Amino acid sequence: MMKLYYATGTCALASHIALEEAGAEYSTVRINFATHEQGSPEYLAINPKGRVPSLVTDRGILTETPAMLAFIAQSFPKAKLAPIDDPFAFAEVQAFNSYLCSTVHTNHAHRPRATRWADDPAAIEAMKKKVPETMTASFELIETKMMKGPWVMGDTYTVCDPYLFTIAGWLAGDSVDIARFPKVKAHRDRMAERPKVQKVLAAEKA
Amino acid sequence: MMKLYYATGTCALASHIALEEAGAEYSTVRINFATHEQGSPEYLAINPKGRVPSLVTDRGILTETPAMLAFIAQSFPKAKLAPIDDPFAFAEVQAFNSYLCSTVHTNHAHRPRATRWADDPAAIEAMKKKVPETMTASFELIETKMMKGPWVMGDTYTVCDPYLFTIAGWLAGDSVDIARFPKVKAHRDRMAERPKVQKVLAAEKA
Numbered sequence: 518m519m520k521l522y523y524a525t526g527t528c529a530l531a532s533h534i535a536l537e538e539a540g541a542e543y544s545t546v547r548i549n550f551a552t553h554e555q556g557s558p559e560y561l562a563i564n565p566k567g568r569v570p571s572l573v574t575d576r577g578i579l580t581e582t583p584a585m586l587a588f589i590a591q592s593f594p595k596a597k598l599a600p601i602d603d604p605f606a607f608a609e610v611q612a613f614n615s616y617l618c619s620t621v622h623t624n625h626a627h628r629p630r631a632t633r634w635a636d637d638p639a640a641i642e643a644m645k646k647k648v649p650e651t652m653t654a655s656f657e658l659i660e661t662k663m664m665k666g667p668w669v670m671g672d673t674y675t676v677c678d679p680y681l682f683t684i685a686g687w688l689a690g691d692s693v694d695i696a697r698f699p700k701v702k703a704h705r706d707r708m709a710e711r712p713k714v715q716k717v718l719a720a721e722k723a
Numbered sequence: 724m725m726k727l728y729y730a731t732g733t734c735a736l737a738s739h740i741a742l743e744e745a746g747a748e749y750s751t752v753r754i755n756f757a758t759h760e761q762g763s764p765e766y767l768a769i770n771p772k773g774r775v776p777s778l779v780t781d782r783g784i785l786t787e788t789p790a791m792l793a794f795i796a797q798s799f800p801k802a803k804l805a806p807i808d809d810p811f812a813f814a815e816v817q818a819f820n821s822y823l824c825s826t827v828h829t830n831h832a833h834r835p836r837a838t839r840w841a842d843d844p845a846a847i848e849a850m851k852k853k854v855p856e857t858m859t860a861s862f863e864l865i866e867t868k869m870m871k872g873p874w875v876m877g878d879t880y881t882v883c884d885p886y887l888f889t890i891a892g893w894l895a896g897d898s899v900d901i902a903r904f905p906k907v908k909a910h911r912d913r914m915a916e917r918p919k920v921q922k923v924l925a926a927e928k929a
Contacts, residue, residue: 519755546775553839554922556894565864566801566822566826566864567866574811576811578813579735579811579814579815579818579819580818580822581818581821581822581825582821583789583817583821584814584815584817584818584820584821585814585818587793587813587814587817588811588813588814588817591810591813591814592810601790604794604797604798605780605782605783605794607793607797608785608790608791608793608794608797609783609785609790611787611789611790611794611817612785612787612790612791615787615788615821615825615908616786616787618789618822618824619821619825619828619829620772622825623825624827624840627840631881632878633903634830634833634840634850634853634857635833635846635849635850635852635853636853637828637845637849638839638847639843639845639846640843640846640849641851642846643841643842643843643845643846644840644841644846644850646841646842646869647840647841647842651839658772662771663771682791687868692825695753714771721863
């Protein structure tokens with residue numbers, strides 16, 4: 518049985534939803550960011566990066582959301598969470614997830630985690646100030662160029678969908694109105710109707 | 724035949740090496756960052772993100788290095804550039820590449836591309852100043868916790884190797900001495916001995 522380490526409000530939500538939708542048997546462990554539990558020796562033994570998510574499997578521990586999402590899709594092929602038998606279509610899924618991970622998540626992180634990239638308090642404020650602009654630019658690209666709709670990859674639901682749902686959920690906190698992006702907004706509403714998404718959200722809130 | 728859009732000194736080098744080592748038939752197009760060709764209407768029609776690399780295939784255009792590396796490995800299975808039949812081992816490859824893409828490349832980018840994340844000149848200087856520290860921290864983690872050696876995944880060469888080679892090549896410019904990381908340094912030397920790596924480096928310099 519797999520074990521997911523997550524923290525509330527983080528990108529771990531994407532893998533949590535994917536595990537649920539895959540029909541995986543899994544347990545969860547919540548890491549408390551408020552007490553900086555991710556930096557504890559116990560957690561660093563699991564994930565030396567001191568970040569979430571981490572997925573403990575019978576083969577070893579995996580990290581990094583795009584890698585975990587592809588692993589979940591490949592490990593539970595009956596759930597059809599990615600076009601795993603078509604390298605090009607699979608690469609399209611991976612390219613979308615990589616953009617979320619490396620560009621969009623990073624843009625967002627300059628608000629809550631700006632101290633990663635500068636020490637000067639004025640610089641940190643300058644970074645926070647630009648986050649609405651960078652997140653808007655990223656979501657305009659997603660809305661107009663990347664998302665096929667109604668799901669990210671078109672008519673078929675994939676692991677891109679819980680990942681987009683997760684990161685779109687940060688827009689309000691980043692002072693960006695999701696209503697500017699009608700396809701992303703409709704996607705978010707459609708995701709919120711899925712019983713397994715509701716189950717995971719309730720579990721993370723409990 | 725595939726076509727790779729690249730620019731010199733960028734992460735596109737990883738995919739360029741992977742294509743060469745896969746035995747792929749491909750052509751290349753060099754994008755000139757000095758004249759901001761990546762922002763031209765012609766290039767934005769290929770990749771609306773205005774970044775490199777982009778890979779034109781007979782099915783469509785792919786972007787994002789981790790996705791392209793996995794695609795190349797899956798498309799040329801005889802080259803054995805990734806454990807494509809083992810979802811866990813494949814996920815380990817992907818996790819490493821995702822870390823390079825989302826954390827290490829991003830750390831580096833705060834030197835040449837700091838204007839992405841703040842407008843204030845003092846903030847940009849503050850970001851540049853911290854790059855040696857963040858790159859050192861990332862490479863300490865790679866050296867001590869992530870790289871199995873002699874190749875990234877151990878005895879078997881994978882698409883992680885050209886990607887690490889590419890990003891380790893940025894350390895000197897980031898004022899970090901690669902000699903601090905003996906495994907990474909030995910890896911870089913071993914990569915530089917490969918004839919196909921030499922061929923690609925010569926092609927990008929020509």
